[in-house]
Amino acid sequence: MASTTPIDTPPAPPAPPDRKERPQPTGRVGDKVFVGLSRGSGILLLVIMASIAVFLSYRAAIAISKDEGNFLTTFDWNPAGDPPVFGIAVLLFGTVVSSIIAMVIAVPIAVGIALFISHYAPRKLAAPIAYVVDLLAAVPSIVYGIWGALVLVPYLEGLNLWLDQFFGWTYIFEKTEVGVARSLFTVGVLLAIMILPIVTSVSREVFLQVPKMNEEAALALGATRWEVIRLSVLPFGRSGIISASMLGLGRALGETMAVATVLSPSFIISLHVLNPGGGTFAQNIAAKFGEADEFGRDALIASGLVLFVLTLLVNGAARLIIARRKEYSGANA
Amino acid sequence: MSHASTAVQERPTPPGGHGAPKSALTSRSLPRLAPVGFAAVAIALSVGISTAAGWHSKVQWGMIAALLFLAISYVATTVVENKRQAKDRLATSVVWVCFLIAIIPLVSLLWTTISRGAERLDGYFLTHSMAGVLGSEASGGVYHALIGTLEQVGIATVISAPLGLLTAVYLVEYGKGSLAKAVTFFVDVMTGIPSIVAGLFILSIMLIFEIQPSGLMGALALTILMIPVVVRSTEEMLKLVPNELREASLALGIPKWRTILKVVLPTAIGGITTGVMLAIARIAGETAPIILLVFGSQLINTNPFSGAQSSLPFYIYEQYKVGEAASYDRAWAAALVLIAFVMILNLVARGIARWKAPKTGR
Amino acid sequence: MAKRIDISGLTAYYGSHKAIEDISMTVEPRSVTAFIGPSGCGKSTFLRTLNRMHEVTPGGRVEGKVLLDDENLYASNVDPVTVRRTVGMVFQRPNPFPTMSIFDNVAAGLRLNGSYRKSELNDVVEKSLRGANLWNEVKDRLNKPGSGLSGGQQQRLCIARAIAVEPQVLLMDEPCSALDPISTLAIEDLIGELKERFTIVIVTHNMQQAARVSDRTAFFNLAAVGKPGRLIEIDETERIFSNPSVQATEDYISGRFG
Numbered sequence: 024m025a026s027t028t029p030i031d032t033p034p035a036p037p038a039p040p041d042r043k044e045r046p047q048p049t050g051r052v053g054d055k056v057f058v059g060l061s062r063g064s065g066i067l068l069l070v071i072m073a074s075i076a077v078f079l080s081y082r083a084a085i086a087i088s089k090d091e092g093n094f095l096t097t098f099d100w101n102p103a104g105d106p107p108v109f110g111i112a113v114l115l116f117g118t119v120v121s122s123i124i125a126m127v128i129a130v131p132i133a134v135g136i137a138l139f140i141s142h143y144a145p146r147k148l149a150a151p152i153a154y155v156v157d158l159l160a161a162v163p164s165i166v167y168g169i170w171g172a173l174v175l176v177p178y179l180e181g182l183n184l185w186l187d188q189f190f191g192w193t194y195i196f197e198k199t200e201v202g203v204a205r206s207l208f209t210v211g212v213l214l215a216i217m218i219l220p221i222v223t224s225v226s227r228e229v230f231l232q233v234p235k236m237n238e239e240a241a242l243a244l245g246a247t248r249w250e251v252i253r254l255s256v257l258p259f260g261r262s263g264i265i266s267a268s269m270l271g272l273g274r275a276l277g278e279t280m281a282v283a284t285v286l287s288p289s290f291i292i293s294l295h296v297l298n299p300g301g302g303t304f305a306q307n308i309a310a311k312f313g314e315a316d317e318f319g320r321d322a323l324i325a326s327g328l329v330l331f332v333l334t335l336l337v338n339g340a341a342r343l344i345i346a347r348r349k350e351y352s353g354a355n356a
Numbered sequence: 357m358s359h360a361s362t363a364v365q366e367r368p369t370p371p372g373g374h375g376a377p378k379s380a381l382t383s384r385s386l387p388r389l390a391p392v393g394f395a396a397v398a399i400a401l402s403v404g405i406s407t408a409a410g411w412h413s414k415v416q417w418g419m420i421a422a423l424l425f426l427a428i429s430y431v432a433t434t435v436v437e438n439k440r441q442a443k444d445r446l447a448t449s450v451v452w453v454c455f456l457i458a459i460i461p462l463v464s465l466l467w468t469t470i471s472r473g474a475e476r477l478d479g480y481f482l483t484h485s486m487a488g489v490l491g492s493e494a495s496g497g498v499y500h501a502l503i504g505t506l507e508q509v510g511i512a513t514v515i516s517a518p519l520g521l522l523t524a525v526y527l528v529e530y531g532k533g534s535l536a537k538a539v540t541f542f543v544d545v546m547t548g549i550p551s552i553v554a555g556l557f558i559l560s561i562m563l564i565f566e567i568q569p570s571g572l573m574g575a576l577a578l579t580i581l582m583i584p585v586v587v588r589s590t591e592e593m594l595k596l597v598p599n600e601l602r603e604a605s606l607a608l609g610i611p612k613w614r615t616i617l618k619v620v621l622p623t624a625i626g627g628i629t630t631g632v633m634l635a636i637a638r639i640a641g642e643t644a645p646i647i648l649l650v651f652g653s654q655l656i657n658t659n660p661f662s663g664a665q666s667s668l669p670f671y672i673y674e675q676y677k678v679g680e681a682a683s684y685d686r687a688w689a690a691a692l693v694l695i696a697f698v699m700i701l702n703l704v705a706r707g708i709a710r711w712k713a714p715k716t717g718r
Numbered sequence: 719m720a721k722r723i724d725i726s727g728l729t730a731y732y733g734s735h736k737a738i739e740d741i742s743m744t745v746e747p748r749s750v751t752a753f754i755g756p757s758g759c760g761k762s763t764f765l766r767t768l769n770r771m772h773e774v775t776p777g778g779r780v781e782g783k784v785l786l787d788d789e790n791l792y793a794s795n796v797d798p799v800t801v802r803r804t805v806g807m808v809f810q811r812p813n814p815f816p817t818m819s820i821f822d823n824v825a826a827g828l829r830l831n832g833s834y835r836k837s838e839l840n841d842v843v844e845k846s847l848r849g850a851n852l853w854n855e856v857k858d859r860l861n862k863p864g865s866g867l868s869g870g871q872q873q874r875l876c877i878a879r880a881i882a883v884e885p886q887v888l889l890m891d892e893p894c895s896a897l898d899p900i901s902t903l904a905i906e907d908l909i910g911e912l913k914e915r916f917t918i919v920i921v922t923h924n925m926q927q928a929a930r931v932s933d934r935t936a937f938f939n940l941a942a943v944g945k946p947g948r949l950i951e952i953d954e955t956e957r958i959f960s961n962p963s964v965q966a967t968e969d970y971i972s973g974r975f976g
Contacts, residue, residue, distance in 0.1 A: 051611070053611055053613045053614065054611050054612055054613045056613070057612075057613035057616070057617075058526075058530055058613075060522055061522040061523065061525045061526035061529070061530060062526050062530065062535070063522075064518075064519045064520075064522040064523045064526065065522075065523045065526045065527065065531070065535065065536070065539040066535070066539075067519065068519075068523055068539055068542060068543065068546070068583065068587075069538060069539060069542055071546075071580060071583075072542045072545065072546060074557075075549070075553070075554075075557045075580075078557055078560040078561060078564070079553075079556060079557060079560055081560070081564075082560040082563060082564075131454070132454045132457060132458055133458075134454075135450060135451045135453075135454025135455065136451075136454050136455050136458050138451050139451045139452065139454065139455045143448060143451050143452070144455075146776055152455075154706075158699065158702055158703075159462050161634070161637050161638065161641075161698050161699070161702050162465065162641075162695060162698070163640070163641020163642070163643075163669055163694055163695070163698060164641065164642075164643070165641065165643045165669040165672050165673055165691070165694075166465070166469060166641070166672070166691045166694065166695060167465065168673070168676070169672060169676050169687055169688070169691060170464075170465045170468055170469065172676065173468075173676075173684065174464060174465075174468050175461070178413065178414070178415055179415065180413070181411065181413020181415060181416055182413055182415045182416060182419075185411065185413070185416055216458075216461045216462070216465075219458055219462075220462075223458075234813075236809055236811055236813035237813055237815065237816065239771065239774070239807075239809060239813065240809070240813040240814070240815060240876070240879075241815075241826075242771060242774055242802060243769065243771060243802055243806060243807035243809070243880070244802065244803070244806075244826060244827035244830065244879065244880070244883060245799050245800065245801075245802040245803025245804075245827065245830065245831070245883065246799070246802075246830055247440055247441065247443070247444035247799050248444055248447070248448070249443055249444040249446075249447035249448070250440070250443075250444070250830050252447070254815060254826060254830075255815060258815070258816075258817035258818075259816070259817070270548070273548045273550075276550070277548075277549075277550020277551070277552065277553065278550070279550070279551065279552045279643065279644040280643045280644065280669070280673060283673075284673070284676060304552075305550060305552045305644065308552055308556070308644075308648075309552065309644060309647055312647060312648055317563060320559060320563060321563070323556070324556050324559065324560055327552065327553050327556040328556075330550060330552070330553060331549070331550075331553045334548050334549065334550055334553070335545060335548070337548070338544065338545060338547070338548030339545065341548075342541070342544045342545075381786070381789050381791065381793075381796045381797070381800050381801060381804065382789075382793065382795045382796050382797070382800075383795075383797055383800065385795065385797065440799075440830070440831075441797075
């Protein structure tokens with residue numbers, strides 16, 4: 024597979040007259056057409072990506088230029104007002120906080136499940152569990168959303184009170200407002216449940232790739248199972264865990280429906296994560312879209328652009344880590 | 357790798373020989389079923405504590421039981437065996453607890469959807485729309501949404517499958533140099549685009565060219581979400597095709613494009629089909645772009661190119677927002693339909709993958 | 719330090735497949751015992767039953783007894799972790815921990831077994847690396863990753879790592895098969911030195927190597943394809959190579975089959 028030119032086509036052997044194969048020139052033309060088509064679709068992808076950036080920026084610029092508030096620091100979303108005032112501060116805060124909560128809960132548990140599947144579960148159980156985890160990754164987010172709102176929220180109320188009672192002194196877990204558990208914390212828990220399957224299955228893949236001889240090296244030194252994991256599995260899998268977490272983070276940041284159904288939104292910033300209120304980019308877009316006029320939609324597009332950049336950064340970082348890991352493991356192969 | 361599956365059969369040892377009192381290899385150890393005992397004690401204690409303290413949330417009960425279980429097994433192992441064994445035991449317990457913690461919400465999700473959904477799901481529900489049905493009425497159905505989903509997903513598939521396939525062929529068979537690198541990178545980036553951003557992109561086009569909402573617009577947003585998934589999975593599959601096959605074909609003087617069409621793609625077709633089906637399953641559940649681009653409708657609109665439509669995930673959201681008992685029932689029933697659709701696609705796709713898997717490993 | 723190993727009636731399985739059957743032999747302390755035999759005859763499997771590594775393989779299980787100075791490794795109250803600490807192992811392909819430095823690789827086993835003071839660790843690491851004839855080559859770069867060494871150096875690093883925990887027995891599973899002749903020679907010299915302190919069992923495909931390094935040699939063979947491997951005979955190396963008592967051994971050694 025040398026290059027994109029017809030050099031790849033080996034020189035044609037003189038075709039026997041009775042062969043049904045088409046004459047060589049057709050092959051050349053066919054090759055050109057085929058290369059053109061496939062390269063064209065590759066280029067089309069780049070064009071789509073570029074136009075996403077361009078179109079979103081264009082509409083966002085329209086909105087931001089007319090924003091009478093500060094787009095970054097205003098605690099309000101009122102593009103229909105006179106003058107129009109809207110800002111992403113609350114959304115950025117809510118998005119980041121709920122995603123952090125999700126990561127703090129999901130990553131350790133996901134690594135635990137991945138280790139469970141790769142190193143602890145009875146062998147007959149491991150394969151079906153892995154299969155089910157992969158299936159769960161396919162459950163649509165809206166289903167998580169209504170389950171979160173109708174089942175999880177009532178269940179978490181007791182836990183919220185309890186956290187307030189025993190950990191209220193941390194400020195973060197102080198619940199200063201009464202009300203159902205439609206809080207950033209609940210959103211974080213739901214997001215954690217949602218990203219668990221993807222983080223688990225990526226981590227599991229990496230753990231299964233740990234060279235057997237590295238594990239045997241530890242075993243032969245008289246290591247217990249946990250020590251084998253600490254000595255050979257976790258060091259090998261560290262970058263894999265990081266990139267799996269980043270992929271999960273990317274999902275959590277952009278999740279719309281689960282947040283829109285669970286959160287009771289408000290335009291305040293509060294570190295009391297148990298209090299109902301707050302908002303995220305995606306949730307705000309879904310919630311405000313129905314009532315928005317054209318300018319309101321542009322304002323939402325502007326907030327979407329920020330979300331876009333945020334997820335690009337996170338995913339880009341994840342990809343970089345994966346790429347570096349490939350080089351690293353290649354060097355040791 | 358798993359120690360749990362290994363068994364060492366013991367032959368009766370002759371008298372004398374081993375079993376000397378000062379042994380270097382043996383040490384006191386807990387019986388094999390000790391963790392089960394620890395779990396039982398932990399659960400009993402947590403029930404006791406929670407009842408005494410008057411906590412009602414089962415979540416708390418579970419968390420206390422889990423913490424007690426970890427503490428008991430650590431302490432017991434430290435006392436009976438030693439610190440290293442205790443750490444090992446703790447790690448094992450933590451991993452089991454993680455698994456159990458995670459399994460509970462996921463089982464609850466599936467169970468709730470199935471049991472609540474089955475209440476309302478019947479032939480009537482699948483064959484009627486919401487035309488003229490009030491939110492609080494226990495009537496109506498999902499037919500219009502089903503049509504919408506099938507059409508939107510169908511259009512998205514018709515666009516993304518060939519595009520994705522060709523791109524993957526380009527990357528694997530022709531791609532070298534900076535263009536291929538850029539495409540690879542941006543396919544990865546595209547995988548991470550939140551669905552609502554894809555929706556906003558199409559929305560911005562609609563605003564600029566003054567296009568009205570329709571199923572097609574939703575399908576275009578779904579296309580953006582689907583293409584990278586198809587590219588990735590197809591790429592993986594094409595890479596699995598052994599190079600010897602390509603070389604054998606090329607050496608016969610068959611042009612490269614025919615080699616790809618006649619040799620490479622047919623070899624990988626099983627895996628490619630799987631990838632496309634998994635991609636379909638993923639986009640079928642997307643709600644956010646539909647909210648922005650298709651607008652939603654209570655009526656049957658079979659024309660995806662004009663006028664508002666509904667879709668299954670949108671319908672679930674809409675019924676949830678109505679907030680009546682009857683609408684919740686409809687939401688769960690529709691959720692069951694959607695999950696069934698997605699799961700069947702997944703199962704069939706994975707079945708194909710297993711059945712058609714290329715025999716050669718990497 | 720070094721201990722005698724008495725094996726009696728040992729049979730090992732992979733799932734339902736019987737890999738080796740009814741093996742009994744004695745391995746003398748402070749000597750080198752070589753296992754030879756055609757591929758697939760179960761000599762590596764047998765070696766791995768001597769430190770309970772066999773049961774790590776999914777489906778692996780063992781029947782019979784392995785007595786280490788009168789103590790059965792397979793008694794029900796014996797912890798396999800302790801066994802592996804007592805019976806060290808060096809593998810076919812050098813397998814240093816890729817993320818660890820040379821120093822940390824050698825110290826890894828010690829650190830598992832409790833906390834050592836830095837000076838103690840330094841001493842043991844130096845002693846082990848000297849013991850593995852590697853000290854002079856790596857003393858200036860102890861903090862560099864172990865994976866940066868050459869194959870032969872990596873294998874000696876693995877030997878240093880194994881002897882650092884002061885095992886009673888050292889098992890070597892074709893330790894030179896991935897190495898060039900010069901590195902092989904270095905390892906063989908090292909084996910000669912190590913047998914002063916350890917009981918050594920080495921599996922090798924290379925009959926000259928067995929003849930060069932071992933005091934006693936055991937020949938394994940399959941009764942037939944698909945049948946489990948068996949011990950054909952074990953004797954002084956000199957005798958095995960000059961005047962074996964079984965015809966099959968002579969056939970194998972003289973290259974008539976295998």
